[in-house]
Amino acid sequence: MTNVMKPSTRPLTAAEIAALALSMAHLGSGPQAGAARSGLRHAFEHMELDDDVIATTLATLTEPMPAEIADRARTIADAITSRLVIRLHYQDVSGRVTVRDVDPVTCMVHREYWYLVGMCRMRGAIRAFRFDRIVATEPTFVPARRHRAEGFLPFQGKRAA
Structure with a gap:
């Protein structure tokens, strides 16, 4: 080649x-x-x-993802590609689990964590969900609203104009 x-x-x-x-x-x-x-x-x-x-x-x-996280990552990737809402069972830092419907926009890695970035319908705001805190994922057949990834990426420094 x-x-x-x-x-x-x-x-x-x-x-x-x-x-x-x-x-x-x-x-x-x-x-x-x-x-x-x-x-x-x-x-x-x-x-x-x-x-x-x-x-x-x-x-x-x-490093390859652990198998259980990779399974959830595939469901997340399918939701992004299909432009469908994904239902997450998400455990916050205090251990409380909530169920959230999210318009998935993109995934990213920052330092040692993978994140799903999207519009959380429960909070009505952009959120970044750490993969290791996503307890379960459920595909839905609900169309996700379109969002441009550039406006949803946290951890990006603002450059001086």
Whole structure:
């Protein structure tokens, strides 16, 4: 196979990297997973991020998800792709579990955690749900409202104008 080099016009956006990372999350440890994670590391090299954030985030991206979290991640990815509301059973930091319907927008990794980012219908606001706190997911047949991922990504520093 020949490597083809094409001049890059722009680096990947955070939303594009999040989508690629979620797509890779359930590839396991096969050869495709290794090549995909290598490509993602390459994409991160061109982003202007704090070195500590990059190192921790890359470590999270390059490790396969635990099986039970990967199962929930597939349901979440299907809801994003199908543009359907997803029902989450979510455990907050104090241990309380709530059931929330969410218009899923994107997934992302920040430091050591994966997040689902979307519009929480219970709160009527943008929320980021940590995957390890999602106890269960249920697909629905309710169409999700459309939201642009760029407006929903937390942890992005605001650049000076």
